Amino acid sequence: MVKNAFIFLILIGVAMILVNLFAGFTGNVDLGQIANHYVANGPAEVGSANIVTAVVVTYRGFDTLGEVTILFLSAAIVGFFLKIENTDNTERNLKYTSEILNTASQVLVPIMILFGVYVFINGHLSPGGGFQGGAIIASGLVLMFIAQPKKEIGHKLINIIESISGVGFVLMGLAGVLFAGGFLDNNVIGLGKFGTLFSAGAIPIIYIFVGLKVGSELTGIALSLKENQNEA
């Protein structure tokens, strides 16, 4: 009883704070100074139809590099702690997957991977980008793990793709330093025609590397969790 009354008092206090906040709230109608600059000069400077992509890849490209590094670290830590130590080689007795799910997965997995590639190649025109496309590719591969448990994908292949795309991302950034204004500047190979697929300079190339890297990292996490189910 006393405890409930205490919770009730806390709720009333939180409600009073929130009422004050709501009463003083006026929506931000105008853009801020930096946002105004991005919206006004973004299409001319970067050449990307999607302003969010311009901000994420070019203006704040260094932050994206940091995010990718964090993801790489977490994937490496998961792989380190979930090392497989299956000594007695006992085969797990899984319940068989049904014919319908098997056939559907054979049709759907290529379509999902293709859709992920579409999302990260069109990142400068439509919503989405490297991170989302990589997540879609990883979920397509997870569908394959579930529907066909016998199929093997090596960790080695995933690690090679991940390393190559990570190196490629950094090299594109350094190319920006050499041939354009600074690190991760996208004006390396010319901006192209605004609003077409081959435009916005280096953004599609950077997004291909980011997408492959994120997709292989998330797939690696799911794969080590799946292989680790064997141990008792």
Place this chain on the structure above:
Amino acid sequence: MENSIVEIIGAFLVLIGSVFLFLGALGLVRMPDVFNRIQTGTKASTLGTFLTFFGLVFIMPEWWGKLILLIIFILMTNPVSSHVLARAAYCIKVPMFKKTVIDLYGKDAEKLFKKETKNE
């Protein structure tokens, strides 16, 4: 009015689709056990979504490519998920409705599960 007849046909298709979605949800509330709910819910909601996107093709003719692609996705994924769900529900022995008359899957399933797990 100012709308053409094709657009009004499309709008009515969307309305019929939403009614089907509603009926599916109503079946989800009214039916007595899991298997009946799977049957009403996923059948009616598949048809409802199909009709909604098909009606949007009439209203927005320039969007037809992506809408048809979405319809194909729905028609491919929705029956598969309901099948997997029903199989899992049978497998963990969710209690059936007490007026269930016949369980044709029962005898076959025992044999099938035993045989296939030995093969693996």
Place this chain on the structure above:
Amino acid sequence: MLNIILAIFLGILIIVLAIMAVLNKNIVVAIIAAGAVSLFASVLYLILAAPDVAMTEAAIGSGLSTIIFFYVLNKINRQNG
């Protein structure tokens, strides 16, 4: 008009599902409810005209995190017998 009605509806739905995810005893139901929260949150982001965020929320919040939760839950169940 429709946008305001939808936003209020989805907000209430998200709060209800989140309370359910916190208070439910059955852990499977709690995970499913958390996935439903992020699915409706992505619809809400779409109404607020942020399709990039909506796509991220749908892909990460409801897809991959649910998968990882279930793999871990399966492993814990296996270890406890």
Place this chain on the structure above:
Amino acid sequence: MVNKILFIAALIMMLAILLTLYRFFKGTTAADRLVAFDVMTVSSLSLIGLIAKFSDRIIYLDVAMVYGLLSFLGVIIVARYFEKGL
């Protein structure tokens, strides 16, 4: 005319989502709740289609596609967990 009919359709879809939410709450077993989740996501998929029509932007349909694929994947994962096949 068209907009009014679509508005009514959106209201009916919201009502459908509310009914599935009732089943999600009450559902005596976990399988019941999973069925409710499935129907709920499919209903909100068509709601996204209507939102795209009202805001007149085709790019929202990309989001609808991602949404549909990943909710399908979620249902499959939980079902495989139930039958101990994960």
